[in-house]
Amino acid sequence: xxxxxxxxxxxxxxxxxxxxxxxxxxxxxxxxxxxxxxxxxxxxxxxxxxxxxxxxxxxxxxxxxxxxxxxxxxxxxxxxxxxxxxxxxxxxxxxxxxxxxxxxxxxxxxxxxxxxxxxxxxxxxxxxxxxxxxxxxxxxxxxxxxxxxxxxxxxxxxxxxxxxxxxxxxxxxxxxxxxxxxxxxxxxxxxxxxxxxxxxxxxxxxxxxxxxxxxxxxxxxxxxxxxxxxxxxxxxxxxxxxxxxxxxxxxxxxxxxxxxxxxxxxxxxxxxxxxxxxxxxxxxxxxxxxxxxxxxxxxxxxxxxxxxxxxx
Numbered sequence: 646x647x648x649x650x651x652x653x654x655x656x657x658x659x660x661x662x663x664x665x666x667x668x669x670x671x672x673x674x675x676x677x678x679x680x681x682x683x684x685x686x687x688x689x690x691x692x693x694x695x696x697x698x699x700x701x702x703x704x705x706x707x708x709x710x711x712x713x714x715x716x717x718x719x720x721x722x723x724x725x726x727x728x729x730x731x732x733x734x735x736x737x738x739x740x741x742x743x744x745x746x747x748x749x750x751x752x753x754x755x756x757x758x759x760x761x762x763x764x765x766x767x768x769x770x771x772x773x774x775x776x777x778x779x780x781x782x783x784x785x786x787x788x789x790x791x792x793x794x795x796x797x798x799x800x801x802x803x804x805x806x807x808x809x810x811x812x813x814x815x816x817x818x819x820x821x822x823x824x825x826x827x828x829x830x831x832x833x834x835x836x837x838x839x840x841x842x843x844x845x846x847x848x849x850x851x852x853x854x855x856x857x858x859x860x861x862x863x864x865x866x867x868x869x870x871x872x873x874x875x876x877x878x879x880x881x882x883x884x885x886x887x888x889x890x891x892x893x894x895x896x897x898x899x900x901x902x903x904x905x906x907x908x909x910x911x912x913x914x915x916x917x918x919x920x921x922x923x924x925x926x927x928x929x930x931x932x933x934x935x936x937x938x939x940x941x942x943x944x945x946x947x948x949x950x951x952x953x954x955x956x957x
Contacts, residue, residue, distance in 0.1 A: 728813045728870060731789055731877040735796060736804030741885045744776055747799050751780050751881055758792045760784030763878060776885040781878060789877040796881055804882070812870055819870075823863045830856045 739747045744767075752762050760783050767778035784792040797805075833853040840846040 728811070728816045728874045729786070730810040730812060730870075730873045731786060732808045732880075733789075733793055733877070734804070734806040734880045734882070735793070735802060736882045736884070737797070737800040737802055739800040739883055739885055741776060744778065744883060744885070747883050748778065748780060750799055751782065751796060751883075754792060754795045755782035755784055755879075758784045758788040758795075760788070760792065760876070778883050780881045780883065782881070783876040783878050786875060786877050789879075793879060796879060799881075800883070812874065816867070816870055819863050819867050823860065823867070826856055826860045826863065830860060 737747070748765075748767070755761060763781040763783050765778065765780045768776075782792075830853065833849055833856060837846060837849045837853065840849060
């Protein structure tokens with residue numbers, strides 16, 4: 646296999662770099678064109694393009710190099726399916742004490758429609774009884790409406806918020822950019838194999854790293870859109886309504902009940918005070934009674950006699 650002169654190799658590297666800049670500018674122009682550009686792309690997907698458009702596509706394909714593949718089929722395939730991100734937030738009032746039953750039913754409904762539980766946030770460690778929580782489930786986009794209707798039957802719905810985002814245009818742009826970057830990558834790999842020295846290899850490797858990074862970023866965004874458009878998310882807020890407070894009776898409203906309660910508390914306080922006083926005095930009284938009993942048991946001659954002092 647013939648090797649390429651260094652001057653010619655450097656010239657090709659510069660041409661490839663210029664082609665990458667022009668491809669990026671073309672992608673940005675397609676994105677900024679807005680609805681008009683997307684409607685034209687939709688016409689291509691339906692086979693309604695003009696002869697000039699077809700010739701432009703052929704020339705673009707030819708300029709991508711021998712390693713490139715036709716882009717028209719990829720664009721048409723991407724536009725064949727509409728890409729829409731759907732999310733819903735639903736508030737459900739349930740009966741007190743029925744939270745975990747409703748929780749399990751919500752997970753069972755998601756599983757029945759080939760979905761799964763994404764996340765949940767339920768109560769806290771200090772709550773004695775769980776009466777509220779949030780559940781997020783993901784279901785296939787084709788079963789989104791049916792799953793939402795089934796979840797509404799768990800209780801009394803009082804809030805519903807549905808959002809939809811059409812990302813079809815962005816998806817088509819990403820597919821086109823991916824094909825262009827893959828074509829650039831193939832050319833750079835071919836130049837890498839033909840490089841004659843280390844300097845040429847480093848020059849090609851730098852551009853190849855940039856193109857590879859762009860490809861990975863685009864592929865990551867495409868995977869994200871595929872996941873978000875294939876599955877729709879439904880966030881369910883389960884809660885209970887606190888019982889209405891009991892209305893006070895006529896007896897309580899008149900104030901007599903409070904007065905009697907106050908009088909009862911005062912009576913109890915007085916009795917308690919009397920018991921305290923009795924407890925303090927009782928030992929002294931017992932000692933006096935004991936001394937008096939001993940004095941009565943002594944003979945009369947031995948009993949101490951209290952004499953009054955005589956005045957002089």
